[in-house]
Amino acid sequence: ILCVPQKTIRPLCAIRGMHKSAVEVLERPAPEDTVTASFGQFISGVKPQHLSSVVLHRSKRMVLDSIGVGLLGSTTDVFELALQHCQHMYAPDDISSVYGRRGTKLSPTLAAFVNGVAAHSMDFDDTWHPATHPSGAVLPALLALSERMPGNKPSGLDFLLAFNVGIEIQGRLMRFSNEARNIPKKFHPPSVVGTMGSAAACACLLSLNASQCSHALAIAASLSGAPMANAATQSKPLHIGNASRLGLEAAQLASRGLEASPLVLDAVTGVAGFSAFYEDYMPQPLTSPNGETHTFLLEEQDMGFKRFPAHLGMHWVADAAAAVHKFIVGIESNTVSPAQIQDIMLRVPHSKYINRPFPESEHQARHSFQFNACTALLDGEVTVESFSPAALRRPELLSLLSRVSVEHPHDNPANFDRMYGEVEVTLVGGDVLKGRCDTFYGHWRNPLTNESLRKKFRNNAGVVLPPENVEGLIEAVEGLDELEDCTPLLSQLQ
Amino acid sequence: IMLKELIFGQFISGVKPQHLSSVVLHRSKRMVLDSIGVGLLGSTTDVFELALQHCQHMYAPDDISSVYGRRGTKLSPTLAAFVNGVAAHSMDFDDTWHPATHPSGAVLPALLALSERMPGNKPSGLDFLLAFNVGIEIQGRLMRFSNEARNIPKKFHPPSVVGTMGSAAACACLLSLNASQCSHALAIAASLSGAPMANAATQSKPLHIGNASRLGLEAAQLASRGLEASPLVLDAVTGVAGFSAFYEDYMPQPLTSPNGETHTFLLEEQDMGFKRFPAHLGMHWVADAAAAVHKFIVGIESNTVSPAQIQDIMLRVPHSKYINRPFPESEHQARHSFQFNACTALLDGEVTVESFSPAALRRPELLSLLSRVSVEHPHDNPANFDRMYGEVEVTLVGGDVLKGRCDTFYGHWRNPLTNESLRKKFRNNAGVVLPPENVEGLIEAVEGLDELEDCTPLLSQLQ
Numbered sequence: 034i035l036c037v038p039q040k041t042i043r044p045l046c047a048i049r050g051m052h053k054s055a056v057e058v059l060e061r062p063a064p065e066d067t068v069t070a071s072f073g074q075f076i077s078g079v080k081p082q083h084l085s086s087v088v089l090h091r092s093k094r095m096v097l098d099s100i101g102v103g104l105l106g107s108t109t110d111v112f113e114l115a116l117q118h119c120q121h122m123y124a125p126d127d128i129s130s131v132y133g134r135r136g137t138k139l140s141p142t143l144a145a146f147v148n149g150v151a152a153h154s155m156d157f158d159d160t161w162h163p164a165t166h167p168s169g170a171v172l173p174a175l176l177a178l179s180e181r182m183p184g185n186k187p188s189g190l191d192f193l194l195a196f197n198v199g200i201e202i203q204g205r206l207m208r209f210s211n212e213a214r215n216i217p218k219k220f221h222p223p224s225v226v227g228t229m230g231s232a233a234a235c236a237c238l239l240s241l242n243a244s245q246c247s248h249a250l251a252i253a254a255s256l257s258g259a260p261m262a263n264a265a266t267q268s269k270p271l272h273i274g275n276a277s278r279l280g281l282e283a284a285q286l287a288s289r290g291l292e293a294s295p296l297v298l299d300a301v302t303g304v305a306g307f308s309a310f311y312e313d314y315m316p317q318p319l320t321s322p323n324g325e326t327h328t329f330l331l332e333e334q335d336m337g338f339k340r341f342p343a344h345l346g347m348h349w350v351a352d353a354a355a356a357v358h359k360f361i362v363g364i365e366s367n368t369v370s371p372a373q374i375q376d377i378m379l380r381v382p383h384s385k386y387i388n389r390p391f392p393e394s395e396h397q398a399r400h401s402f403q404f405n406a407c408t409a410l411l412d413g414e415v416t417v418e419s420f421s422p423a424a425l426r427r428p429e430l431l432s433l434l435s436r437v438s439v440e441h442p443h444d445n446p447a448n449f450d451r452m453y454g455e456v457e458v459t460l461v462g463g464d465v466l467k468g469r470c471d472t473f474y475g476h477w478r479n480p481l482t483n484e485s486l487r488k489k490f491r492n493n494a495g496v497v498l499p500p501e502n503v504e505g506l507i508e509a510v511e512g513l514d515e516l517e518d519c520t521p522l523l524s525q526l527q
Numbered sequence: 528i529m530l531k532e533l534i535f536g537q538f539i540s541g542v543k544p545q546h547l548s549s550v551v552l553h554r555s556k557r558m559v560l561d562s563i564g565v566g567l568l569g570s571t572t573d574v575f576e577l578a579l580q581h582c583q584h585m586y587a588p589d590d591i592s593s594v595y596g597r598r599g600t601k602l603s604p605t606l607a608a609f610v611n612g613v614a615a616h617s618m619d620f621d622d623t624w625h626p627a628t629h630p631s632g633a634v635l636p637a638l639l640a641l642s643e644r645m646p647g648n649k650p651s652g653l654d655f656l657l658a659f660n661v662g663i664e665i666q667g668r669l670m671r672f673s674n675e676a677r678n679i680p681k682k683f684h685p686p687s688v689v690g691t692m693g694s695a696a697a698c699a700c701l702l703s704l705n706a707s708q709c710s711h712a713l714a715i716a717a718s719l720s721g722a723p724m725a726n727a728a729t730q731s732k733p734l735h736i737g738n739a740s741r742l743g744l745e746a747a748q749l750a751s752r753g754l755e756a757s758p759l760v761l762d763a764v765t766g767v768a769g770f771s772a773f774y775e776d777y778m779p780q781p782l783t784s785p786n787g788e789t790h791t792f793l794l795e796e797q798d799m800g801f802k803r804f805p806a807h808l809g810m811h812w813v814a815d816a817a818a819a820v821h822k823f824i825v826g827i828e829s830n831t832v833s834p835a836q837i838q839d840i841m842l843r844v845p846h847s848k849y850i851n852r853p854f855p856e857s858e859h860q861a862r863h864s865f866q867f868n869a870c871t872a873l874l875d876g877e878v879t880v881e882s883f884s885p886a887a888l889r890r891p892e893l894l895s896l897l898s899r900v901s902v903e904h905p906h907d908n909p910a911n912f913d914r915m916y917g918e919v920e921v922t923l924v925g926g927d928v929l930k931g932r933c934d935t936f937y938g939h940w941r942n943p944l945t946n947e948s949l950r951k952k953f954r955n956n957a958g959v960v961l962p963p964e965n966v967e968g969l970i971e972a973v974e975g976l977d978e979l980e981d982c983t984p985l986l987s988q989l990q
Contacts, residue, residue, distance in 0.1 A: 114752050122748060123603045124589035140586045219768040224718065252731055255687065255722035256738065260760065262769035263718045268756035271749075272718060285585060286734075289577050293731035297723070303848045305682040306725030385766045 069298040071318035072205075073247030075327075076198055076233050077240075081190045081514075083327045084197060089514050091331050092197050094486055095159055097510045098338050099168035100132075100526065101493035102158045105417070106151030107133035108496060111270050115150045119143040129177035133497035135527045141177040142278045142285075145231075148173035149274035153223070155417070156399045157342035157493075158273075161200075162334055162450050162477065163207040163214050163222075164345075170227030170276035171199030171234045178235055178281060180523055187238060189516030197329060199234025202250075203227065204330035205319055206298075210311040215447050217261055224259035224272040225310045231280020232287075239288055251293030253283035254307050265386065265400040335477035337449070338486060341415040343398075346387050347405035348473040349454030350379060354409035356468035357458050362413065369411050371432040373460055379406055379439045380455035382447035391434060395420045406456050407433040417492075449476075498525070531761040534781045535668075536710030538790075539661055539696050540703075544653045544977075546790045547660060552977055554794050555660050557949055558622055560973045561801050562631035563595075563989065564956035565621045568880070569614030570596035571959060574733050578613045582606040592640035596960035598990045604640040605741045605748075608694075611636035612737035616686070618880070619862045620805035620956075621736075624663075625797055625913050625940065626670040626677050626685075627808075633690030633739035634662030634697045641698055641744060643986055650701060652979030660792060662697025665713075666690065667793035668782050669761075673774040678910050680724055687722035687735040688773045694743020695750075702751055714756035716746035717770050728849065728863040798940035800912070801949060804878040806861075809850050810868035811936040812917030813842060817872035819931035820921050825876070832874050834895040836923055842869055843918035845911070846904035854897060858883045869919050870896040880955075912939075961988070 084092075106112055116131065119139055129144030131137040132151050139147065152158050152169030159168050175195055179186055187195070203226040207213040213222065232253035236246040256279035259272045297306040298316050308314040321327075337345060361369050381388075381402050389401035398404045398420055407430055408419045418424060445452055457467045472478045474485075481489070487507060494503045502525045509521040516522070547555075569575055579594065582602055592607030594600040595614050602610065615621050615632030622631050638658055642649055650658070666689040670676040676685065695716035699709040719742035722735045760769035761779050771777035783790070800808060824832050844851075844865050852864035861867045861883055870893055871882045881887060908915055920930045935941045937948075944952070950970060957966045965988045972984040979985070 111754070114749070114754055118745075118749055118752055122605060122745075124587035126587035142585060218766055219772045221718075251726060251729075252734075255684075255726045255731060255735060258721040258772070259718035260757075260768045260770065260772040262757040262760050262764065262767050263714060266714075266756045267754060268715055268718060271715075271754075275719065282581075282585075286577070286581055289581055291574070291577055291730060291734075293729045294723075294725040297725050301725065303681055304725050305723045307723065309682045309721070309723040309725075 067296060067299050068316040068318045069247050069250065069295055070243070071321070072202065072233075072250055072298060073243040073245075074321045075319045076202070076237050076246040077243040078321045079194065079198060079237070079327060080322070081194045083322045084194060084329070085332055088197060088329045088331050089193065091335060092193060092200065093510050093513055094338070094483070095168045095200070095336055096172060096196060096513065097490050097507065098159055098486060099152055099172045100506060100510070101490035102155065103132045103148055103152040103169070103173070104497050105157065105493035106154035106270075107131070109151070109154040111154050111267055112147060112151045115147045115271065115274060119147060129180040130523065130526045132526055137527065141181045142281050144177040145174040145281050146274040146278035148176065149277035150270040153270040153273035155342035156344055157339055160337045160339070160345045160449065161204065162337070164217065164449055165203060165207065165222035165226055166273060167200050167203045167227065167230060169273040170203070170223055170231050170280065171196055174231045174235050174277040174281040175199070175238055176523060176526065178238055179519055186518045186520050186523065189513040189519050189522070191238065192519045192522070193514055195234045195238040197331065198237040199230040200331060201329050202233035203230035204334070205317075206307070209316045210313050212312050219261060219312075220310050221259050221261050221264050221269070221272050223276050225257050227273060227276030228253045228257040228280045228283070229307070231277050232283040235281045235284035236287065239284055241284065241288055245287045247295065248292050249284045249287035251295070251297035252286050252291060253280050254297045255293065256280075256283060258310050261386070265396050267396060269396070335480055337477050338475050338481050338489070340475045340481070340489070342417055342420065343405055343415065344387050344400045345449055346382070346384070346452065347399070347402065347415070348475060349452060349470045350381060350402050350406040350456055351409040351415045352470040352473045353454045353456040353468035354406040355413050356470070357456055357466045358410050358413040360466055371429050374410075374433060374436060375459045375461045376436045376438070377406065377410070377433065378457040379403065379437060380442050380445060380457070381439060382445045382452045383441035384447045388439060390437065392425070395422070395425060398425055402439065403434055403437045407437065410456070410458065529781065530758055531779050531781050532710045532713060532758055533706065535665065535696075535713055535761060536706040536708070538782045539665070539700050539709040540706040542657065542661060542700070542790060544657050547657060547792070548795055551660060551792045551794050552656065554798060555656060555663065556973055556976055557801070557946070558631045558663070558799055559635060559659065559976065560953050560970065561622055561949060562615055562635045563969060563973070564953035565618065566595045566611055566615040566632070566636070567960050567989075568620065568956035569617035569733070570594070572614070572617040574617050574730055575610060575614045578610045578734065578737060582610060592643040593986065593989045595989055600990065604644045605744050607640040608637040608744050609737040609741035611639065612740035613733040616733040616736035618805035619807055620802055623800045623802070623808045623912065624667065625800070627680065627912055628666060628670065628685035628689055629736060630663050630666045630690065630693060632736040633666070633686055633694050633743065634659055637694045637698050637740040637744040638662070638701055639986060639989065641701055642982055649981045649983050649986065652976040652982050652985070654701065655982045655985070656977055658697045658701040660794065661700040662693040663794060664792050665696035666693035667797070668780070669770070672779045673776055675775050682724060682775075683773050684722050684724050684727050684732070684735050686739050688720050690736060690739030691716045691720040691743045691746070692770075694740050695746040698744045698747035699750065702747055704747065704751055708750045710758065711755050712747045712750035714758070714760040715749050715754060716743050717760045718756065719743075719746060721773050724849065728859050730859060732859065798943055800940050801938050801944050801952070803938045803944070803952070805880055805883065806868055806878065807850050807863045808912055809845070809847070809915065810862070810865065810878070811938060812915060812933045813844060813865050813869040813919055814872040814878045815933040815936045816917045816919040816931035817869040818876050819933070820919055820929045821873050821876040823929055834892050837873070837896060837899060838922045838924045839899045839901070840869065840873070840896065841920040842866065842900060842902045843905050843908060843920070844902060845908045845915045847910045851902060853900065855888070858885070858888065861888055865902065866897055866900045870900065873919070873921065
């Protein structure tokens with residue numbers, strides 16, 4: 034260390050101090066003008082009357098579907114693993130219900146975790162545009178939190194409001210990036226916006242003030258972001274489980290006064306906030322409801338529900354292949370067999386993630402254009418049972434798989450709003466049959482009817498719950514906005 | 528071509544105590560001691576209390592793993608790892624490495640918590656030290672996958688990226704998982720990594736280390752139950768990001784497994800930096816430079832330095848928004864302000880734990896000096912802990928100009944704290960919450976850690 038006196042004369046600049054503090058004020062936006070603050074204000078200020086009838090209806094369908102896929106998901110190995118992990122690593126607790134397991138309860142964040150794992154364990158949960166699976170990240174946290182609240186449980190309408198806040202925040206955040214509109218490459222979207230949505234929903238249910246709501250989002254940002262490489266592995270469901278759990282945790286920490294960056298959603302050069310998860314990032318403030326109205330994104334952009342447990346992209350080729358199957362069965366014989374098929378060409382978007390010629394696991398099969406097309410070609414449909422160990426190894430399926438090739442037409446983008454699926458089958462003997470699907474049944478442009486949705490729910494929930502609970506849940510969700518107390522929802526989950 | 532994740536998994540499962548050289552043993556024991564000390568002092572902070580109460584209220588009571596400095600308070604293992612990790616980083620007093628991260632606070636709390644959970648015999652001190660060094664090594668290896676990692680970070684806070692992975696590796700090692708399970712532990716941890724830099728220099732920052740510790744332990748536990756994740760998480764795969772998601776440039780390298788007797792741990796080649804006061808590492812350069820000027824002024828002018836003597840102050844420091852804060856408004860911001868630390872050292876001749884107290888933050892003489900500071904970023908002063916310097920040029924009323932310069936502060940890896948200084952820091956820290964017999968007992972336990980048949984003497988004196 035050196036200290037050297039220098040006899041140089043330096044000019045005075047007596048007013049520098051004032052200049053600096055003035056510059057500082059100009060460079061930093063007033064706290065209430067930031068995007069981050071606008072989100073906090075929205076979450077704390079939005080009210081039940083801001084939920085239109087369309088939004089109420091659509092979100093109740095989401096709640097029902099999410100519970101159903103979660104209940105079915107409670108039969109999976111990964112759910113069992115997650116549950117046992119929680120039961121062994123933490124002291125027993127008796128607060129929040131575990132899907133489908135009568136008498137099994139956990140601490141709230143752990144119940145949110147395992148139920149979130151269940152929701153995503155079979156890739157059967159809802160999908161939105163831009164792409165994410167919004168409900169599984171939010172609903173388990175709200176259910177767990179509601180069970181924890183002492184005294185009166187939240188009303189059904191307050192519960193629905195918090196749920197819709199969790200969905201809305203996810204949609205708003207995804208619109209900060211054009212990158213979000215295509216099949217993701219870097220971070221798995223539920224792990225990015227899902228955590229934030231869960232934090233927002235829980236902050237809403239906890240009635241945190243605007244500042245606390247902002248901090249809940251900021252704390253959640255430090256718990257967001259799982260790389261895509263872990264998708265299509267056994268770990269993927271944990272992305273949603275963790276989104277739910279860690280978002281709830283963020284809201285709880287904020288309720289205790291923990292603070293994080295007040296600029297987390299804003300674009301600040303040189304210091305990344307939520308922008309860290311995106312290549313392009315253009316945040317927009319969220320306008321708080323004035324008086325009577327706020328247009329939720331769900332009003333303008335409906336939800337997609339799956340008819341079978343696989344990546345959304347599979348539904349296009351499944352419907353296209355099913356059309357070919359129907360034709361063959363109609364004219365050729367009662368079944369489709371590999372002996373009839375010479376080759377199969379799929380025209381699908383380019384996405385490494387779901388292009389798997391020879392899937393080697395159930396998870397990979399749920400993310401394979403080839404597998405789902407061949408299954409639908411053989412069976413006329415893809416169902417829950419299409420992914421069983423026996424079905425995965427069927428000789429006739431493996432035989433068909435070896436005859437599949439894939440093209441990526443330029444007009445077929447990796448985008449759930451604009452993609453299509455084409456299945457072209459050349460029969461032995463030369464006939465060529467082509468099926469094409471632009472909008473599968475269940476897509477937001479061709480939504481499942483209420484009948485179809487309830488049928489899916491009964492099939493799912495009925496695997497683990499007695500019929501009276503199944504019907505009780507349908508009834509509770511249908512009338513959720515009129516329940517003074519959401520206990521009928523909470524008490525029938527196991 | 529072997530997948531890098533598997534190679535890392537083989538290293539973690541295959542490395543043995545005999546691969547720890549005496550240099551590595553010595554240096555890592557210093558890290559363990561320092562980390563416990565800063566964690567104990569950190570148990571007196573508000574953010575620690577908040578984290579602890581959160582855990583106690585959100586989970587059922589459990590009696591497994593000790594909480595730093597709180598006699599009788601135990602939690603479930605991951606929660607103890609969490610709060611102790613928060614404590615370790617709560618005052619920015621923990622160790623710093625190159626490339627930059629705070630490695631020990633992410634690893635040690637998880638290992639302590641896990642050790643207390645193990646039924647029957649606790650791990651030997653040597654096994655404990657091996658796992659600790661594995662956790663450090665993995666962090667160093669991963670940071671070398673990116674050139675971006677060598678400079679002050681902009682996107683993700685490094686402890687939240689490599690710290691989680693290091694904790695997972697260390698716990699996988701202590702749990703004696705096989706190579707495949709060790710690989711999956713890393714892959715599972717990758718999905719729990721990555722907190723944005725915006726939350727650094729806020730009250731939440733310590734949670735980055737607390738969560739790194741906790742979630743890495745969790746990843747190892749899930750892997751031990753057979754959970755699998757991507758086998759490619761460390762490799763560079765076009766179109767599907769793994770661990771590469773956290774970096775702009777990413778060039779992964781395989782890790783050679785120990786063959787026979789030797790493996791050169793990074794810690795052997797690159798020593799650790801320990802802080803003398805609780806602030807960002809960059810502060811130590813300007814503090815030492817300003818302290819030299821203080822000493823000179825006190826020597827020739829009078830017994831104290833007062834603002835009346837100072838006309839203006841010029842700091843020559845690297846360009847980094849993160850630590851350039853002309854008027855810090857909180858303790859956290861003050862710990863990340865070149866200006867604050869330079870002025871404090873100029874006034875007092877040093878920066879200490881007490882320099883960040885609420886009263887000290889508001890001192891009129893300090894605020895007065897702050898308004899006279901300007902900052903330059905010379906081109907030869909990069910935002911890099913291995914190459915930066917700090918210069919403090921003070922123009923006195925009357926025209927004299929005094930200049931202090933620090934190229935390597937005392938405590939930097941090029942000028943390491945002596946064992947005496949390190950122990951003094953430990954006693955000052957630990958002594959705030961522990962009785963003297965525990966303080967000395969911990970020094971003794973850590974000093975002889977590699978010879979303890981059972982690491983209980985370490986575990987039992989933390990509160």
